[in-house]
Amino acid sequence: MTAAPRRLRKAVLPVAGLGTRVLPGTKTTPKELLNVVDRPILSYIVEEAREAGIEHIVFVTGRAKQAIEDYFDHQIELEAQLEAKGKTDILQMMNAELAEAGEMSFTRQMQPKGLGHAVWCARDIVGHEPFAVILPDVIVDSQPGALKQLADVYAEVGGNVIGVEQVPETETHKYGIIDPDGDASGARIRMKGMVEKPPRGEAPSTLSISGRYILQPEIFEILATQERGAGGEIQLTDGMARLMRDQTFTAVKYDGVTHDCGDKIGLLRANVALALKRPDLGDAARAAIRDLL
Numbered sequence: 001m002t003a004a005p006r007r008l009r010k011a012v013l014p015v016a017g018l019g020t021r022v023l024p025g026t027k028t029t030p031k032e033l034l035n036v037v038d039r040p041i042l043s044y045i046v047e048e049a050r051e052a053g054i055e056h057i058v059f060v061t062g063r064a065k066q067a068i069e070d071y072f073d074h075q076i077e078l079e080a081q082l083e084a085k086g087k088t089d090i091l092q093m094m095n096a097e098l099a100e101a102g103e104m105s106f107t108r109q110m111q112p113k114g115l116g117h118a119v120w121c122a123r124d125i126v127g128h129e130p131f132a133v134i135l136p137d138v139i140v141d142s143q144p145g146a147l148k149q150l151a152d153v154y155a156e157v158g159g160n161v162i163g164v165e166q167v168p169e170t171e172t173h174k175y176g177i178i179d180p181d182g183d184a185s186g187a188r189i190r191m192k193g194m195v196e197k198p199p200r201g202e203a204p205s206t207l208s209i210s211g212r213y214i215l216q217p218e219i220f221e222i223l224a225t226q227e228r229g230a231g232g233e234i235q236l237t238d239g240m241a242r243l244m245r246d247q248t249f250t251a252v253k254y255d256g257v258t259h260d261c262g263d264k265i266g267l268l269r270a271n272v273a274l275a276l277k278r279p280d281l282g283d284a285a286r287a288a289i290r291d292l293l
């Protein structure tokens with residue numbers, strides 16, 4: 001009998017990136033704290049993690065990212081003022097996303113050496129247990145959340161599970177791309193390889209790695225010696241390709257709409273799409289957009 005997969009409790013959020021695609025807005029504000037409608041991108045991401053059962057979040061940060069730590073802590077003066085003004089709705093909303101004591105850890109990447117290196121920086125805090133990685137550039141609008149969909153598959157099949165989505169053939173060079181083993185038409189796909197940012201015309205499929213992963217801790221030993229790959233960076237995809245020699249990987253085409261919030265138009269689109277869906281704002285948003293068009 002095979003043992004049940006070990007419980008997933010921790011998630012790593014690499015938040016050291018500079019946000020160059022949305023400068024100058026990110027000069028003093030971490031890109032992960034840019035607002036989508038009325039709360040930061042990171043608020044959606046942490047909500048997604050908690051929905052998937054994550055109990056501990058490890059942020060891999062860099063310089064000028066202290067505001068992230070503050071966001072999940074009390075802001076005593078502001079809270080007192082809201083209380084005094086009877087603004088209990090917003091106060092409750094703010095309190096709901098505060099971190100429980102000890103639920104969040106912060107470690108620094110110090111040098112931008114790539115996603116594989118960022119994940120490796122979390123090795124001691126994660127320890128020897130499976131963990132999720134969520135790239136906070138990407139908000140996935142889905143029900144249930146994308147990581148929960150992956151976690152459900154993981155609970156059944158164990159091993160390593162990564163989220164994928166279809167991208168146009170002309171875009172494959174921008175992503176990690178998987179090499180499916182046989183039929184790739186279903187929601188769960190067996191894999192025989194993956195490659196980070198393949199040159200145009202050389203991608204093994206049009207299924208991109210979209211920023212949601214559940215990984216086994218053996219990845220850390222591999223990342224420790226991972227050589228630089230695409231873009232001169234230590235790539236998580238290259239580490240996963242090596243881990244795949246010893247462990248299973250399942251790709252999951254989750255249900256949902258992806259918004260790349262690290263990009264100007266992607267961020268705008270996320271704002272519009274999520275405002276339109278809000279029961280309290282949808283009508284007003286629709287009217288405002290019509291007016292502009």
Ligand code: G1P
Pocket residue numbers: 115135137138174175176177196208209210211235236237
């Ligand atoms: C990273 C990953 C890549 C993935 C992408 C998704 O690339 O390395 O495999 O497809 O995120 O957004 P980046 O966008 O950081 O270059």
